[in-house]
Amino acid sequence: MTTPSLSSLIMAPINAVMRIIDAPLRRLQKATGIGGMAAFFLAPNMLIFGIFVLLPLVINFVYSMTGGTAFFLSERDFIGGAQYSRLFECQNYLDPMSCQEDAFWTAVGNTFWFVVLQVSLMILTALITALILNRELAARSFWRAVFFFPVLLSPVVVGLIWKWILQRQGLLNFGLYQFGMDPYTWLTDRDWTFAATIGVSIWAHMGFYALIILAGLQAIPKDLYEAAEMDGTRPARVFWRITLPLLAPNLLVVVVLALIKSVQVFDEIYVLTGGGPGTSTLFLTQYIYETGFASALRNPGLAAAASILMGTVLVVLTLIQLGIGKRGENKGKR
């Protein structure tokens, strides 16, 4: 007899438990048949879904129509659409500061510019990276890993790494010092901080999108390129006439995916800037979080209303994505 392996030692008690569970489940199977067992297997997941995803989704609408600072629904008063009208109450619709919830509109504005700049720059760099990684390259998987590395880092770690680099005695100032420039407190400057949030979030997520685009590039049949080479097509033309059109559906999905993620930006920026200086990097999720929980004047109803507005944007984006996916599928069939 061989000595029992480590895995069998670990599995033995688990198997014993499973055997004990089996007896009542056999009775359940007798009683309900195989169809009943399907329900049994599905139940835990659906229960958790129901309680922690679907229920909140429904409650959110109710929540957004109630007022007060209490968290339990029963202790909150119904106030109809007051939270929404509060969000939309402005003297001058062109100036966010004239709105009652100026913080909300600041967050909306910040988020908008963030999304536009971050997504466009990130997809551009991701595309370039993917194109480069798709070349005939020594140690390609190493290079792929290089760009992918930050993707796995936790947002808090990302925030802290860059906070450390951007601080007064940080690496960035050191670099500038080497070129004879003066150190600067980057994170107290509104514009530089905003730029930093974009840069940092591109740094953290670009590798992920590069990877998906790379998968799209590699799905383009090689023989198309060979045919183009036989025809003596110039590389630039190959890119514009073959690579880009064939990559387009993949690229569109990636853009929408990036948009969806970008709208929800929070973690790493919160750690990096805390929304500051002032409200210059206050984004929607942070607004919802602070309105709902963190501030002394918390207003969960208002936070819920804001989150529903944000959810609407996300749903629209998701539907666009599904639409693109569908079209891509149909194309594939044809």
Place this chain on the structure above:
Amino acid sequence: MGNVARFILRRRGAHGSGKGWHWTDIFTWVWLIGGLIIMFGPAVWLMFSSLKTPAALAEFPPSILPYVTSQATVEGYDKPLMLYDAKMPDGSTRVLAEVRRIGLVAQMVDPKAPGDIVKVNINDRSPVRIMSFATNNYTEPFVHFDFLRYLWNSVFVTVVATVITLVVNSMAAFALSKYEFKGRSVAMLVILATLMVPLSVIMVPLYSIISTLGLFNSLWGVILPTVATPTGVFILRQYMLTIPDELLDAARMDKASEWQIYWRIVLPLTAPALAVLAIFSVVWRWNDFLWPLIVLSRRELYTLQVGLSIYSGELNVQWHFILAMTVVTMIPVVLVFIFLQRFITTGIAGTGLK
């Protein structure tokens, strides 16, 4: 050797016209080397910094490696004194300890003969620098702060959530891939729909549900909302669809109950997909921040991420500790990256999930 170099430096020019560097070759290598520095540099810098003493951290310009000015206790002086290489008028160099500085003149003593004071122009002396790893940046937070607690909380949340995720998701995936029943497509649709419900949209009502269930300030409140991941169900279902139904029929003929079929047949055969999901789940749960931040308000319950962000947000940030703890927080992810990177990248490329 020549072959290796040729292989590594393979380029468009060499491939196409046979000689010369095409501009795209140059661009490629600039991009790759630049990427290498930008992607890894910050983390490496963080790691070096985490080994520096507070004094070294405060220096500007900073040194890359953790150098400190060495000190010595000298007879007749209470405090340890800084050591300097001093250039003597005769041109020789001696190691002296600085007692005090008056204007441009430093009063120094020889540590071995502390009797006589030597006066040295401050431009003629340079500090003796030695490499010193401030390991107590790492030990202190565990001993004197709650970081050991936070580490434990993070490990607990990650492990428990991953185990539950694997069990619950695989059961659901099994039901959705191997049974025909009414409402199957509805269930699939519901799960698909939840893919687009991010935490930021439901955090307020979710918080009230967690409170109602008495899970506020409980690690279970952090764990439970995360375990029914739709992505997990999808990967596993996709994989289980490839297991032939005849295998299940064979097991039924072999008197296996449906539970046994799940446990003894389907789960072992789904191991590769389970491994991918496990890796993802570990990374997800380890990195979670916003939700634990909402649910946990008592210090002893913080996860590493929450603890780190709270400490780093304090007024006088103790960077030497924060940096060290950031490195600790990074370690599991870096390990995952080093050993399982291939798994993850192919997983992402195949499923487009993150």
Place this chain on the structure above:
Amino acid sequence: MGEIKLTDVKKSFGALAVLKDIDLHIKDGEFVVFVGPSGCGKSTLLRTIAGLEKVSGGEIQIDGKRVNEVTAADRGLAMVFQSYALYPHMSVRQNLAFGLENSNMPKAEITERINEAARMLEIEAYMDRRPGQLSGGQRQRVAIGRAIVRRPTAFLLDEPLSNLDAELRVSTRAELAALHGRLGSTMIYVTHDQVEAMTLAHRIVVMRAGQIEQVGTPLELYNEPANRFVAGFIGAPHMNFLKADVVEVSGELASLSVAGGYRVQVRLGQAKLNSGQKVTVGVRPQHLVVSNDPLSPSVKVRLVEALGSETVIHGDIAGEKMLAVLPGQQRLNAGDEVRFDLTTPPLHVFDDNGFRLLTYAGQLT
């Protein structure tokens, strides 16, 4: 005991009726083969008997007891699947033990049964290997072994040889027959290969489109096929069918006109034919003999397949296709004319619905 009785068994998947009113009585110890073209419902019928599919109507009895509501696990049957369905993550031994463990059999008995089966099937050498490390033939034996250790009331085998190469298939076929002789239990065997059916079966069940066309011993089916479908399905190469008109009926004898006016006479027996009736005459390729009689119908040879021991002729007779299997080696080439005697071989006469009206034994000497 392993007596299985099906009464009016129906099965549909949604609107698709796959089995229609199946009636069948399988006796204990019998080797029954379900044969029919692909998609005719053989597997479904087998799975319904196994309990893996619920019937949509009718009744299944095993040893006189209704088992419609009994689960697959409790019907006491064992199945060998076409893909073998061995558990890939278990060793051969564990594969054999799995079912026994599930019925809480004592360890010692499990070991004993496994060893016995392993000896019987000669698979002892690789008991600790995984299915992935076995050849197709070895896997096939393990799959059978997994059924044997269960000592089932009946074995259900779904195309168990179809994944083997031709040579292995022949030898395994013989082993299966021997195994049945040894175990003596009921076996139900599904195949689309009529040679397998003929060589293995006590009784063959010919199926088409969810219905049983005929049940009988191999020779019954060969000699007296119930209809054109069975006649064409059993026997290789398949039977020739020629359009014919009944020209004249006088007493015991009927005169038919085939192949553009050639006359043959058949003895009526119990059957009735009317003059002017349109019928089909079936004649097996093996029964054709070359005739020197200038009055015999002539066949234009399109293709000659010389197999050495016999020669297969593909030809045309008055616009209809004609196959003949002639003994030995023949000096014939494509384009030749050859005459066959149609008066001596056994002839089957089918009505225009395809039912066999009569079989005329012929005058083969």
